[in-house]
Amino acid sequence: MAPPRLDLSLYLVTDSSLLPLGRSLADHVRASIKGGVTIVQLREKTLGTAAFIKLGKEIHAITKELGVPLLINDRVDVAKVVGCEGVHIGWDDIDYESARSLLGPDAIIGLSVSNHDQLVLALKANPTYLGLGPVYATTTKPDAGALLGDLGVCSLLEKVPEHIPTVAIGGINLVNLQSMFLKIGLQDPRTRSRKPKLLDGIAIVSAIITSMEPEKTCREFKGLISSSRAESTWDRSVAKLIPLLLPSLQRVRTCPPLIHHITNHVSSSLSANVTLAVGASPIMSDNPAEFQDLAALNNGIVALVLNMGTFSDESPFMLALDAHGLMNPVVFDPVGCGATTARRKFAEAIMYTGCCNVIKGNEGEILSIAGEKVVMRGVDGAGQDGGKHRERELAEICSKLAKNEGRPDFDPCKKPKLTRR
Ligand SMILES: Cc1ncc(COP(=O)(O)OP(=O)(O)O)c(N)n1
Numbered sequence: 418m419a420p421p422r423l424d425l426s427l428y429l430v431t432d433s434s435l436l437p438l439g440r441s442l443a444d445h446v447r448a449s450i451k452g453g454v455t456i457v458q459l460r461e462k463t464l465g466t467a468a469f470i471k472l473g474k475e476i477h478a479i480t481k482e483l484g485v486p487l488l489i490n491d492r493v494d495v496a497k498v499v500g501c502e503g504v505h506i507g508w509d510d511i512d513y514e515s516a517r518s519l520l521g522p523d524a525i526i527g528l529s530v531s532n533h534d535q536l537v538l539a540l541k542a543n544p545t546y547l548g549l550g551p552v553y554a555t556t557t558k559p560d561a562g563a564l565l566g567d568l569g570v571c572s573l574l575e576k577v578p579e580h581i582p583t584v585a586i587g588g589i590n591l592v593n594l595q596s597m598f599l600k601i602g603l604q605d606p607r608t609r610s611r612k613p614k615l616l617d618g619i620a621i622v623s624a625i626i627t628s629m630e631p632e633k634t635c636r637e638f639k640g641l642i643s644s645s646r647a648e649s650t651w652d653r654s655v656a657k658l659i660p661l662l663l664p665s666l667q668r669v670r671t672c673p674p675l676i677h678h679i680t681n682h683v684s685s686s687l688s689a690n691v692t693l694a695v696g697a698s699p700i701m702s703d704n705p706a707e708f709q710d711l712a713a714l715n716n717g718i719v720a721l722v723l724n725m726g727t728f729s730d731e732s733p734f735m736l737a738l739d740a741h742g743l744m745n746p747v748v749f750d751p752v753g754c755g756a757t758t759a760r761r762k763f764a765e766a767i768m769y770t771g772c773c774n775v776i777k778g779n780e781g782e783i784l785s786i787a788g789e790k791v792v793m794r795g796v797d798g799a800g801q802d803g804g805k806h807r808e809r810e811l812a813e814i815c816s817k818l819a820k821n822e823g824r825p826d827f828d829p830c831k832k833p834k835l836t837r838r
């Protein structure tokens with residue numbers, strides 16, 4: 418019988434030093450697997466060999482009972498003695514070929530990749546999977562090196578062949594996960610062959626290990642993972658959509674985000690009231706002096722909404738993207754784009770920063786930022802040719818634009834081109 422397919426979707430990497438006071442790693446791992454963790458890596462940087470082996474055997478008994486693989490970080494010798502399913506190694510550890518020959522052809526061996534040079538070497542080795550990171554800032558690995566950001570991960574993924582699964586690691590948590598999936602995308606195991614390549618999972622240390630309720634936290638991660646996959650199935654019946662939206666609405670209630678709006682004077686008070694009605698906190702500001710502060714308020718649980726309805730000068734928009742762009746989700750509403758050349762150029766400049774996660778618009782606006790010639794009456798639609806495109810088609814264009822796909826001259830490795838820092 419073929420071994421079960423490797424499921425990397427929710428990958429727990431341990432660090433006992435981060436456990437809440439009085440909690441044991443064994444209980445934490447058990448609860449996390451009950452909550453949906455699909456693979457565990459024992460990463461215990463301060464343990465000596467004997468203690469590492471003892472803990473490895475204890476944790477392996479649990480992972481085996483619950484049917485998920487256990488990998489050991491760095492130490493092939495420990496993995497061999499524990500008898501677990503494999504190892505995760507980096508570039509300061511034993512080389513891949515030696516690890517493979519010591520552990521055998523069936524062992525799971527993951528390799529870390531932080532840049533394109535490492536990717537080239539890793540692909541020659543042909544490991545079981547790749548760990549791409551650090552994506553975002555993390556205190557868990559002080560020597561983690563330069564952050565990839567969403568665009569850096571996308572740029573690596575472009576070069577990863579279909580048969581090698583990938584996970585993203587570094588600073589991923591329940592707050593930034595949805596935005597990360599919007600920008601990078603998560604593979605649906607039922608529809609494997611997809612271009613561009615998407616992630617197969619996320620690897621998490623602190624967001625699970627520091628949780629007082631690891632089972633609940635993992636269920637929340639699982640909820641976001643399955644809703645991200647469900648989004649691509651496009652079953653838009655209300656009965657299917659409501660359960661997908663509810664967890665997001667509940668999260669807004671339990672963890673209210675601050676929404677910084679730069680919006681037009683027609684809809685300003687409406688936008689503030691709608692934001693309050695869903696349980697978030699609005700702040701309306703087009704004063705660049707406060708953008709850096711706003712982007713970091715509320716423990717970083719912040720999003721930016723840009724509405725260019727009554728724009729005059731592009732600089733507040735660019736400075737706001739500069740402050741929020743790589744950290745916080747950005748919603749862009751290209752109001753009236755297509756009505757005038759100035760609006761089209763303005764919207765294009767914003768799109769080319771590569772910072773927009775969600776693009777919201779009507780048919781004319783979406784088609785015109787996608788580069789099609791549309792004649793718009795005003796801000797209210799697509800003019801004479803309106804209504805030709807079905808919503809699904811338009812939403813797919815939006816999703817591609819948000820991921821900067823289909824832009825031949827867009828280089829995802831480059832940092833967004835912003836006016837000044
Ligand atoms: C899944 C996953 N990806 C990357 C890493 C980092 O591994 P490495 O580069 O060996 O660094 P250390 O973990 O040893 O500090 C990982 N552990 N897991």
Ligand SMILES: Cc1ncsc1CCOP(=O)(O)O
Nearest residue numbers: 551555557558587588622623
């Ligand atoms: C092991 C590792 N490799 C790259 S970042 C990282 C640490 C991830 O930890 P956290 O999920 O707490 O940011």
